[in-house]
Amino acid sequence: MIRYIARRLLQAAVIVAIVAAITFVLIHIAPGDPFSAVLDNPNVSERVRETLRSQYGLDRPLPEQFVRYVGALARGELGWSFSHDRPVREVLGSALPNTLLLMGVALIASFALGILVALVQVARRGSIIDHVLSGISLLFFSMPDFWLAILALLALTYWLPIFPVGGAVDPVMHEYLGLGGRIADRLRHLALPALTLTLLASASVARYQRAALLDVLPADFIRTARLKGLTEREILRRHALRNALLPIITLIGLSFPALLTGAFFVERIFAWPGMGYAVINAISTRDYPLVVGGVIIGSIMVTLGSLLADLLYVWADPRLRSH
Amino acid sequence: MAAMRYSGILCAALLCGCVGRESSVGSTGGTLAIASGGDPDALVPSLLQTTTAAEIVDMLYDRLADIGDSLNVVGDHGFTPRLADRWMWAKDSMSIAFHINPNAKWHDGQRVGSNDVRFTIASTKDSTLGSPTASVIENIDSVSTPDSATAVFWFHARSPQQFYDAVYQNPIIPEHVWKGIGPAGWRGSEAAKHPIGSGQYRFVRWIPRAVVELTADTANYRGRPNINRLIWSIAPDFNTAVTRFLSGETDFFEQLRLENLPEVAKHPELKTKPYRALSYQFLQFNLRDPANHDRPHPILGNRELRRALTMATDRIALIRSVFDSLALPALGPTVRAYPTTDPNLAQIPFELARARQLLDSLGWRVSTSDSMRTHNGRPLRFSISVPSSSKVRVQMAVVLQEQLRRAGVKVDVEQLEFPALIAKGKSRAFDALIGQLNTQPSPSSVRGSWGTHASRSASGNNFGSYESPVFDAYVDSALASFDMAKRKDYFTRAYETIIQDAPAIWLAEPRPTVGYHSRLELTTLRSDAWWAHIPQWSIPRDKWIARDSLPAVAPGAQPAAPKTP
Numbered sequence: 001m002i003r004y005i006a007r008r009l010l011q012a013a014v015i016v017a018i019v020a021a022i023t024f025v026l027i028h029i030a031p032g033d034p035f036s037a038v039l040d041n042p043n044v045s046e047r048v049r050e051t052l053r054s055q056y057g058l059d060r061p062l063p064e065q066f067v068r069y070v071g072a073l074a075r076g077e078l079g080w081s082f083s084h085d086r087p088v089r090e091v092l093g094s095a096l097p098n099t100l101l102l103m104g105v106a107l108i109a110s111f112a113l114g115i116l117v118a119l120v121q122v123a124r125r126g127s128i129i130d131h132v133l134s135g136i137s138l139l140f141f142s143m144p145d146f147w148l149a150i151l152a153l154l155a156l157t158y159w160l161p162i163f164p165v166g167g168a169v170d171p172v173m174h175e176y177l178g179l180g181g182r183i184a185d186r187l188r189h190l191a192l193p194a195l196t197l198t199l200l201a202s203a204s205v206a207r208y209q210r211a212a213l214l215d216v217l218p219a220d221f222i223r224t225a226r227l228k229g230l231t232e233r234e235i236l237r238r239h240a241l242r243n244a245l246l247p248i249i250t251l252i253g254l255s256f257p258a259l260l261t262g263a264f265f266v267e268r269i270f271a272w273p274g275m276g277y278a279v280i281n282a283i284s285t286r287d288y289p290l291v292v293g294g295v296i297i298g299s300i301m302v303t304l305g306s307l308l309a310d311l312l313y314v315w316a317d318p319r320l321r322s323h
Numbered sequence: 324m325a326a327m328r329y330s331g332i333l334c335a336a337l338l339c340g341c342v343g344r345e346s347s348v349g350s351t352g353g354t355l356a357i358a359s360g361g362d363p364d365a366l367v368p369s370l371l372q373t374t375t376a377a378e379i380v381d382m383l384y385d386r387l388a389d390i391g392d393s394l395n396v397v398g399d400h401g402f403t404p405r406l407a408d409r410w411m412w413a414k415d416s417m418s419i420a421f422h423i424n425p426n427a428k429w430h431d432g433q434r435v436g437s438n439d440v441r442f443t444i445a446s447t448k449d450s451t452l453g454s455p456t457a458s459v460i461e462n463i464d465s466v467s468t469p470d471s472a473t474a475v476f477w478f479h480a481r482s483p484q485q486f487y488d489a490v491y492q493n494p495i496i497p498e499h500v501w502k503g504i505g506p507a508g509w510r511g512s513e514a515a516k517h518p519i520g521s522g523q524y525r526f527v528r529w530i531p532r533a534v535v536e537l538t539a540d541t542a543n544y545r546g547r548p549n550i551n552r553l554i555w556s557i558a559p560d561f562n563t564a565v566t567r568f569l570s571g572e573t574d575f576f577e578q579l580r581l582e583n584l585p586e587v588a589k590h591p592e593l594k595t596k597p598y599r600a601l602s603y604q605f606l607q608f609n610l611r612d613p614a615n616h617d618r619p620h621p622i623l624g625n626r627e628l629r630r631a632l633t634m635a636t637d638r639i640a641l642i643r644s645v646f647d648s649l650a651l652p653a654l655g656p657t658v659r660a661y662p663t664t665d666p667n668l669a670q671i672p673f674e675l676a677r678a679r680q681l682l683d684s685l686g687w688r689v690s691t692s693d694s695m696r697t698h699n700g701r702p703l704r705f706s707i708s709v710p711s712s713s714k715v716r717v718q719m720a721v722v723l724q725e726q727l728r729r730a731g732v733k734v735d736v737e738q739l740e741f742p743a744l745i746a747k748g749k750s751r752a753f754d755a756l757i758g759q760l761n762t763q764p765s766p767s768s769v770r771g772s773w774g775t776h777a778s779r780s781a782s783g784n785n786f787g788s789y790e791s792p793v794f795d796a797y798v799d800s801a802l803a804s805f806d807m808a809k810r811k812d813y814f815t816r817a818y819e820t821i822i823q824d825a826p827a828i829w830l831a832e833p834r835p836t837v838g839y840h841s842r843l844e845l846t847t848l849r850s851d852a853w854w855a856h857i858p859q860w861s862i863p864r865d866k867w868i869a870r871d872s873l874p875a876v877a878p879g880a881q882p883a884a885p886k887t888p
Contacts, residue, residue, distance in 0.1 A: 032742020051453035055507055084531060085365065085510040091531070150562060158566050166568045171534035171556045172356050172572075172870045215708075271558035273532045281559060284712070286742050 001314075008310070012303035016296060024069060027288050028062055034082045034286040056082060069292070075100055078296070083282060088293035091278055096170055096297065099267070099274035103259050105190060106197035110255075111248070113198060114205025121206070122213040132156040133206070140203035149196045149269040156192055163192040167272035174281030193270040197262050201255055208251050212244035219243070249316055253309025257302045286311040351539075353862030353871035354552040355843065358564045358573040362532055362557055365510055366518045368494035369447040369454040374577075375535075375555060378854045382537055382553060383520035384494035385545075386420050386475075387440065388486075389855070392847055394764040395662060396487040397807060405545070406435055406495055406521065407474075419489060420475045426544035429497045430525040440474035441466040442498035451782070454504035456492045463488060483805045485764055491764065495521065523548040523858040533557055548858035552873070569593070577591040577853065581647050582716070587838050597836040598848035599660045602761045603653040604716070605827040606707065606723060608632075611788045613752045622705055623754060628685055629825040633671040634678035634728035636723065636828050645718045649836055653829035655818040656760075656769050660850040663766055663801065663811045668818050671825060678730050691732045696731035705754035706732035710748060711738040716757045719830060748786035756786070764851050766814060767802050773821060774798065791828035842866035 035052050053059040057068065072079060078088035111153040117137065121130045140148070164170060169185050177185055216222065217240055225235045264276030271277065279294035281287075328460070363376035368384055371377055388410070392402030407421035417816060427435040444466045447454045462485060464477045476489045500519050502513050518526050523545055524537035530625030535555040541547045556573050558564040565583055568576035569590065579587065579595060587593050608629055612618040624631060638652045657664045687696040687703050696703035707723060709716045717738060724734040739747065747753045762768050770777065775790040777783035804810040821828070837853060842862050849855040862871055 030743070031746040032740065033746065039329060048453050048457060051450055055453060080511070083364070083517065153563065153566060158570050161570055165572050166558055166563045166571055167533060172354060172554055176873055269560050269563060271560065271563050277532060284740065284742070288720070
């Protein structure tokens with residue numbers, strides 16, 4: 001097992017390195033300049049332009065910039081963010097916990113909700129409830145994440161003002177609240193972006209889980225359980241669900257990239273100060289080190305998520321352990 | 324010349340007697356939460372570029388004197404004392420001596436001195452800092468400090484704008500905070516993250532991508548501001564920012580769009596107020612061939628053809644369609660707020676029939692197959708590049724596409740990311756683009772955008788390569804003139820020249836409209852900086868809401884520390 005994990009980690013490192021190199025080249029050859037806002041100012045002289053480029057090493061040839069970046073990376077440095085005037089490590093360090101919180105809550109909630117919906121559908125398969133839930137799942141499954149986020153923002157903060165409009169905390173009141181108030185404030189701000197991601201991710205979980213359950217139900221051991229006189233609910237919960245969870249573990253691995261991508265747009269719309277919010281702004285301002293740093297962290301999260309899913313799969317399926 | 328000198332002295336003499344603590348109008352206290360579209364880029368006056376940063380910096384730092392609401396930039400007329408309680412012009416006008424208000428203190432308790440003024444100018448001019456302001460203050464040679472309360476500005480040449488150059492661009496920063504930090508390290512320094520100024524508000528906290536908070540400096544030499552706390556609530560997504568305003572999470576939104584106005588009208592507690600800004604939008608033609616810059620553009624290099632395109636453009640209809648009442652037709656490369664702008668500048672009128680005739684006479688004939696014009700087999704077709712992030716400019720491009728189609732011109736609209744658009748402009752690899760210029764109180768920036776030098780410099784901002792010695796000469800004469808009437812006359816001739824040459828179609832002069840909570844009592848929204856008078860805004864106590872009664876500083880959050888970094 002240890003050799004397997006070591007091999008997978010090595011593969012992950014290679015993948016991350018390739019992704020980082022491709023991102024580095026692509027963002028540098030994209031038209032535009034990190035100092036577009038500055039350089040667009042008619043008052044900015046050529047000398048100032050040269051100074052800024054030189055200060056940030058952008059006057060060097062691209063291969064040299066790349067070698068310097070790799071050297072810095074080897075020392076554990078992700079570079080200096082042009083737009084934040086802080087080390088990239090610091091910018092992402094403050095953003096990552098917010099993204100992990102949002103993704104973690106959305107991941108747990110979406111799987112819980114998706115499995116629950118699938119169980120209800122299978123328990124009442126062929127009924128109106130089954131068809132309605134299928135339709136709703138399909139609707140959320142096919143809905144663009146940014147569109148749902150905007151709709152949720154309008155519906156639940158403005159038309160029906162239940163939740164606050166974006167941010168991780170209330171910028172005006174948070175500092176004046178007690179501990180309980182601060183926790184409640186954070187949860188209130190987390191609710192809407194997490195709900196948006198949950199609805200999007202749970203739709204696919206529900207559809208996969210429903211299909212997996214329907215595959216399991218004709219199996220012999222289910223027929224045996226019925227013959228033993230177990231109720232349909234007990235059969236579903238104790239026997240069918242356990243066996244139908246294996247494909248869902250695969251889905252966890254697949255959900256990481258999808259959730260991370262979704263979080264990028266959701267974070268921007270809800271002004272959630274996470275990694276996606278930081279990286280999308282960095283792309284539009286051509287903050288090269290922050291973009292590459294964000295992609296490195298993102299790809300590490302995705303590859304580790306995939307590895308975790310594989311390990312869970314091995315743990316859950318005794319047949320695979322012998323291999 | 325002499326008249327101006329004497330008026331300066333007279334003004335200084337008059338000011339000596341009237342400078343004191345500014346009286347606070349209205350009740351004090353309350354919280355102003357401003358919905359902001361972006362993070363400040365730097366809270367250092369000489370390094371900032373974004374509007375959000377300018378709003379915050381202007382609350383934190385003071386200039387020696389502040390420009391008046393009339394935005395006069397000639398001499399010192401209209402300027403009001405700030406850190407300098409009086410000033411004196413030298414007889415030859417080659418220097419101005421500013422006397423520092425003895426009551427002025429930094430937020431860490433130290434006194435503001437003339438050394439701070441000298442340091443501010445020297446550091447801004449230091450090329451290793453990379454300040455965008457450096458080129459604007461090139462006429463300032465140096466600052467000497469005969470005593471701790473007197474800073475003397477020395478100029479290379481006498482100029483109508485030398486007072487403006489000395490004060491407007493340079494909020495004063497504390498030498499004792501910055502002198503130990505190398506210029507290249509300013510942006511990332513702790514001092515930049517926890518700024519110490521002398522303005523009527525002091526810094527409390529800045530959480531990147533979330534919030535900036537300032538609190539009233541109650542012991543300020545200019546008197547305490549009316550509102551206790553200022554909070555910039557940052558959301559880069561426009562819809563999020565405007566929803567925060569509509570839902571009452573914030574009190575002020577700086578630029579409502581047309582589609583937001585009906586929503587605002589549904590809320591009796593919200594109000595709107597338009598103001599004149601210093602920006603204009605235009606369709607800029609590339610006069611050089613994108614494939615070979617030594618040749619004129621095969622279509623747009625022709626002056627008469629550009630005039631025909633201008634005649635085919637119904638700017639009134641365009642503005643009604645895109646802005647409704649939130650813009651006026653642009654007059655030229657200028658804005659109405661300048662005292663030197665003649666609002667009756669002669670324009671190329673909208674005359675579709677004449678435009679068609681002119682195009683016919685130039686050999687561009689309508690082909691029967693698709694109603695589009697061709698000349699020697701070349702279709703009359705070009706692309707308009709617009710930033711995809713600007714909904715307004717995309718809409719304008721679409722309206723222009725339709726209007727020019729009626730004249731037989733085929734237009735392709737190309738949406739680009741803002742950095743990509745700028746890159747395209749700089750490399751002159753475009754046919755036409757819709758641009759916006761946000762100018763300053765001085766009309767001198769017209770040289771950097773439309774002058775010959777800006778066209779020939781590789782990094783110049785005259786992307787369309789318009790070059791006219793006549794235009795340049797009129798602008799130079801205007802900027803060198805001390806007489807307001809002559810200055811206006813020269814500028815009028817310069818603008819008329821460029822309008823008739825049609826290197827651009829002058830589209831719109833937006834009238835930004837702010838939205839605000841009705842409990843706020845606003846004062847004038849100044850054209851160059853709507854926020855300039857925030858310290859005089861107030862919230863009457865009988866209209867307070869929950870956030871207004873919070874203490875000035877949150878428990879745990881401290882305003883600018885009394886110790887220096």
